[in-house]
Amino acid sequence: MTTTFSQPEPAAERVTSVPILDCRNLSKAFPGVQALDDVSFHLGKGEVLAVIGENGAGKSTLMKVLAGVQTPDRGEIHLDGKAVHLDSVLAAQKHGIALIHQELNLLDNLDVASNLFLGREKTRFGMLDQAAMNADAVSYLQRVGLQISPSDRVSKFSIGQQQLIEIAKALSINARILIMDEPSSSLPAAETNRLFEIVRQLKSEGVSIIYISHRLGEVKELADRVFVMRDGKPAGTLQRDEISHERMVSLMVGRNIKQFYSRTPPKEGSAVLKVTDLVTPAYPEKKVSLEIRQGEVVGIAGLIGAGRTELLRVLAGVDLPLGGTVEVDGKPSHFRHPRDAIRAGLMLVPEDRKDQGLMIEDSVADNMTLPSLGNLAIGGILQNRSEQRKITVEGISSLRIKTHTSKKIVKFLSGGNQQKVVIAKWLGMSPRLLLLDEPTRGIDIGAKEEIYSLMDQLADDGMAILFVSSDLEEVINLADRALVMHEGRIAGELGRDQLTEQAIMSLATGQLA
Amino acid sequence: MSTSNKKILGILALFVVIVIVTAMSSNNFFRPYNIENLIKRISPYTVISIGAALVIITGGIDLSIGSVIALSGTILPYLLVNSGWSVAPAIGATLGVSALIGLMHGLLITKLRLQPFIVTLFGLLFYRGIARWLTNDQSTGFGNQFDGMRDIVTKSVSIPGFSFISIPNVLFLAVIIAVLAWVFLNKTIFGRYLLAIGRNEQAARFSGIHTDRYVIMTYILCSFLAGLGGILFALETNSVQPSGFGNFYELYAIAAAVLGGCSLRGGEGTILGTVIGAGVLQLLRNSINLLGIPSSLEYAVVGGVILIGAIADELFNRIATMRRVKHK
Numbered sequence: 001m002t003t004t005f006s007q008p009e010p011a012a013e014r015v016t017s018v019p020i021l022d023c024r025n026l027s028k029a030f031p032g033v034q035a036l037d038d039v040s041f042h043l044g045k046g047e048v049l050a051v052i053g054e055n056g057a058g059k060s061t062l063m064k065v066l067a068g069v070q071t072p073d074r075g076e077i078h079l080d081g082k083a084v085h086l087d088s089v090l091a092a093q094k095h096g097i098a099l100i101h102q103e104l105n106l107l108d109n110l111d112v113a114s115n116l117f118l119g120r121e122k123t124r125f126g127m128l129d130q131a132a133m134n135a136d137a138v139s140y141l142q143r144v145g146l147q148i149s150p151s152d153r154v155s156k157f158s159i160g161q162q163q164l165i166e167i168a169k170a171l172s173i174n175a176r177i178l179i180m181d182e183p184s185s186s187l188p189a190a191e192t193n194r195l196f197e198i199v200r201q202l203k204s205e206g207v208s209i210i211y212i213s214h215r216l217g218e219v220k221e222l223a224d225r226v227f228v229m230r231d232g233k234p235a236g237t238l239q240r241d242e243i244s245h246e247r248m249v250s251l252m253v254g255r256n257i258k259q260f261y262s263r264t265p266p267k268e269g270s271a272v273l274k275v276t277d278l279v280t281p282a283y284p285e286k287k288v289s290l291e292i293r294q295g296e297v298v299g300i301a302g303l304i305g306a307g308r309t310e311l312l313r314v315l316a317g318v319d320l321p322l323g324g325t326v327e328v329d330g331k332p333s334h335f336r337h338p339r340d341a342i343r344a345g346l347m348l349v350p351e352d353r354k355d356q357g358l359m360i361e362d363s364v365a366d367n368m369t370l371p372s373l374g375n376l377a378i379g380g381i382l383q384n385r386s387e388q389r390k391i392t393v394e395g396i397s398s399l400r401i402k403t404h405t406s407k408k409i410v411k412f413l414s415g416g417n418q419q420k421v422v423i424a425k426w427l428g429m430s431p432r433l434l435l436l437d438e439p440t441r442g443i444d445i446g447a448k449e450e451i452y453s454l455m456d457q458l459a460d461d462g463m464a465i466l467f468v469s470s471d472l473e474e475v476i477n478l479a480d481r482a483l484v485m486h487e488g489r490i491a492g493e494l495g496r497d498q499l500t501e502q503a504i505m506s507l508a509t510g511q512l513a
Numbered sequence: 514m515s516t517s518n519k520k521i522l523g524i525l526a527l528f529v530v531i532v533i534v535t536a537m538s539s540n541n542f543f544r545p546y547n548i549e550n551l552i553k554r555i556s557p558y559t560v561i562s563i564g565a566a567l568v569i570i571t572g573g574i575d576l577s578i579g580s581v582i583a584l585s586g587t588i589l590p591y592l593l594v595n596s597g598w599s600v601a602p603a604i605g606a607t608l609g610v611s612a613l614i615g616l617m618h619g620l621l622i623t624k625l626r627l628q629p630f631i632v633t634l635f636g637l638l639f640y641r642g643i644a645r646w647l648t649n650d651q652s653t654g655f656g657n658q659f660d661g662m663r664d665i666v667t668k669s670v671s672i673p674g675f676s677f678i679s680i681p682n683v684l685f686l687a688v689i690i691a692v693l694a695w696v697f698l699n700k701t702i703f704g705r706y707l708l709a710i711g712r713n714e715q716a717a718r719f720s721g722i723h724t725d726r727y728v729i730m731t732y733i734l735c736s737f738l739a740g741l742g743g744i745l746f747a748l749e750t751n752s753v754q755p756s757g758f759g760n761f762y763e764l765y766a767i768a769a770a771v772l773g774g775c776s777l778r779g780g781e782g783t784i785l786g787t788v789i790g791a792g793v794l795q796l797l798r799n800s801i802n803l804l805g806i807p808s809s810l811e812y813a814v815v816g817g818v819i820l821i822g823a824i825a826d827e828l829f830n831r832i833a834t835m836r837r838v839k840h841k
Contacts, residue, residue, distance in 0.1 A: 337723060338719055348719060359716055370722075
């Protein structure tokens with residue numbers, strides 16, 4: 001009896017004891033930062049290892065070292081038990097390691113096959129052998145479940161499909177180790193599921209995967225093991241049966257944080273915004289009606305492309321509506337420009353901080369005072385700087401923005417602090433309704449918590465808040481009620497006690513109508 | 514010290530070096546006649562370079578400056594001599610046409626979303642063509658009838674007690690415009706908005722700034738200043754050859770702005786730097802003359818200095834970045 005049982009065990013043991021990848025004591029310093037500090041970990045064949053940690057924890061540096069983008073100061077990398085030097089991307093690729101960057105690196109003016117073989121083009125008599133590349137491309141595309149023509153331009157495909165093309169590209173170099181950096185951050189839910197299927201399939205084919213993600217729900221679903229980093233050091237490893245939300249969070253932040261923010265119910269306020277039959281340019285045949293009261297925090301959930309951002313853009317005066325009425329404090333309002341909405345007290349914290357929210361090359365002070373300058377000038381001449389300084393100093397202290405001076409250039413701040421600067425520039429203008437589009441995207445858990453409590457506090461002070469989020473937990477924990485959008489219309493409204501992931505998703509996917 | 518101050522110091526150093534080299538090799542450099550002449554040349558170039566700088570600061574470009582100069586330089590004598598207008602309305606109309614040209618550029622760029630390069634490339638060809646057609650491609654000028662008006666630009670004021678040098682009137686005009694432009698860019702919200710638009714037009718719009726309005730205003734200012742420059746050049750020479758008048762001047766204006774620290778990506782630049790940049794370029798032409806360098810090499814030398822300036826700027830930036838990293 002015992003012998004029959006003991007037979008398979010050493011085999012299983014061997015898979016993990018001779019890891020395909022073994023990193024020992026890796027260290028890497030940049031001027032002023034110890035990005036990696038004595039990091040060791042291993043990866044088994046066909047294993048999905050999730051690497052998590054807050055921004056700046058050293059995940060990216062670690063992955064760059066593995067992909068040959070950067071060389072470690074100290075430490076060794078062993079592949080199949082042999083020490084290797086990964087001193088270039090090419091060297092890493094030769095060893096079968098491929099990194100899929102968070103931002104897609106496809107050239108969207110070229111076709112799919114040209115992208116797959118970029119830098120490794122097949123030639124015949126010195127000319128490009130398009131036919132051979134196309135034929136090969138098809139087989140790699142099929143492995144990731146894409147039935148597309150390799151001679152179509154990349155720009156034709158959705159972000160999700162492009163993500164899969166990236167994976168096909170990695171497979172085309174015969175990658176045994178696939179490093180995926182936040183692969184789902186820009187994917188809608190349906191395509192995320194497709195991505196998971198492919199990850200599982202690759203795993204069954206023996207490909208090892210290092211999966212970096214901020215979305216702990218995904219990690220829980222996908223990972224065989226979780227490797228947590230903090231301040232450049234390993235913070236702990238969780239085996240499959242140890243993986244839980246709480247343990248991951250506490251390892252990441254190094255303390256037990258209050259698990260998400262919970263709202264105190266708002267006092268009954270008067271309606272700040274009343275929207276009737278509003279038609280946005282994205283969905284000319286759909287109408288949206290809603291009402292937001294003073295002191296309320298309302299979430300808008302839904303899939304990407306459901307028309308949530310487009311709704312906020314119209315409310316903020318960025319885009320013009322095609323029909324319908326907007327009333328602010330009972331007065332009909334027509335916004336032809338963001339300035340009109342701002343005057344009425346509707347201010348937008350946009351989805352894309354770097355392109356829409358900030359001048360990232362300018363200082364904290366310049367960013368914060370930009371919308372208020374008109375109020376600070378007489379006859380167009382800027383008045384004494386003390387008023388401007390007051391706005392910045394108050395913004396920095398009340399939002400607890402981590403910067404030693406208001407002259408700091410915004411691009412050198414962390415994502416969370418950048419987002420606070422965007423919010424601060426509006427708080428100086430006393431908004432009636434703050435519109436936030438994905439307010440915590442790409443932000444550390446610690447900073448997220450601060451932004452949640454800020455939103456909560458602003459609502460308690462009587463401001464109305466309308467936010468769009470793809471993070472279901474965020475909507476459930478933060479909103480007094482949620483509007484769920486599906487294909488340009490509001491598919492349903494959920495009160496605080498009805499807010500569950502299932503309820504939101506069934507509305508968002510159009511299952512309940 | 515801020516980077517823009519460093520850039521001003523850099524271009525100032527270049528100016529001083531050229532002055533020293535020229536003065537050491539030629540006794541004629543510091544002669545009152547040469548200095549006065551140099552100031553007369555630098556002044557109108559300063560005017561047009563400021564216009565170019567404002568457009569570049571918003572992230573745009575204006576290639577039509579030289580042709581607007583040709584057009585205003587032919588319209589003014591045409592109105593005065595051929596149509597018999599009196600001086601004030603003729604100058605007003607010339608400047609008005611220039612401003613309208615800028616308005617059209619601005620509208621095409623903001624409302625139709627055409628690229629500034631294309632719009633002003635059209636202008637570069639079109640206004641020159643109109644100027645040549647208007648004059649039958651013949652030289653035009655003011656004759657001797659309008660010497661009083663020309664004196665305002667060509668004459669100089671002597672300072673009591675300093676009889677050896679007198680100050681050209683046109684310098685006062687250039688200084689006034691430079692000071693106004695400096696106040697506009699640094700002390701008004703409009704200036705701040707221009708810098709914001711150049712940095713990130715979308716974020717500026719999201720912040721409630723009427724970006725289109727300010728971009729249009731900038732193109733109007735640029736063409737207006739080009740038109741004014743055209744008047745100054747025409748009054749100075751009294752002979753306007755429409756096929757060649759103002760040729761390449763947009764490139765001098767753009768080069769002055771860039772040498773003076775304006776970034777073609779937008780969002781960066783100073784008036785003082787641009788003024789010195791305009792000075793460097795005209796000083797260089799004067800030096801080529803005085804040092805006996807063949808005038809056929811003029812463009813090559815000016816081009817070379819622009820390239821050296823750009824390379825030096827890049828190298829200084831890298832050194833500064835490396836130092837900053839080390840200090841951390």
